[in-house]
Amino acid sequence: MDTNWKIDTHGDPLGALQKLVGAIWGQTDLDVLVVPPEDGGFVLESPDQLENLNPFRPLMKLNTAQLVVSATKKYPGKRLGAMLRPCELRALNEMAARGAVKRDDVLVISTDCLGTFPSEEFEWRAERSSKGLTKETLQFAPQGGISAYRYRPACQMCAEPGATEGDVNIGVFGLPVRQSMLVNAKDDNVALESITDGLATDDMVTKREGTLAKISERHVRTRERVLKSLDEDLPANLGELLLQFESCGDCQACINVCPICAVDEPRKDASGKLVRKDVVNWLLSCAGCGMCEQSCPQHQPLSAVFSHIREQLDAELAL
16 A cells, blocks of 8 residues: 655645655656646756646646657656656556557656646636636645636546556645645655655545545546537447548548557558557547547547547447
């Protein structure tokens, strides 16, 4: 069972997280850290650059797992770290399963994901926010985030927004983050007892777990509501989905932004149609990040569609 530790934030949760990551950096001898891109940059080469790290910014323009693979090629032989949301870590694990990266070679620090806005919504809100969207989002961490109905559809339907699978996991759900956050490590590679502020209380752990359960339940209900509202427009099965892809012509916007397809793109047969087996493997590996839907020029509800078809495929495989 993981041991949970606490970080006292002293009114500055982002600064406290940056300080913790700096301590982890030094303790594990990282050479570079891959982070969610901001203003084009996505690799920090020194702890002195950690002021540019903000995993709580409610914006996701691409899946950072793709950048991790790029960084392993750019920095061969270097000790690599990555700051990933849960859906990005799921994508990285799938990419590792395909041999694109060695998972054990990357130290992943994961944070609870409070949700992300569509780019246009983010820009609109950022212009009108007096506190800044990161501060506003963290302010509502005890309730599981703010304005969930305005988040990207993939975030609204994500049943696993909690950081649980990273080498180091940072928890904020259900917690008064201006006072403290929760952190645990999967193994002894990171000695948290020497860089945190003591053991987390049972109350902290219980509150986070309870809030996570409520968020997951809410997101499952949202998914069911969306699927019901789209019932007549949803492809009934994989065959209909393939026909829908064919109607897209040579667009491939969803494939081009998918982190799984970046290392294992579905092939086309001699007639130009997507190979069914490859599409099945793609959908079963879906990390739920929603990059496909975000890029679709036809504004298709791909997060719901892929989730619906994947559920059918999982049921078929269970038979």
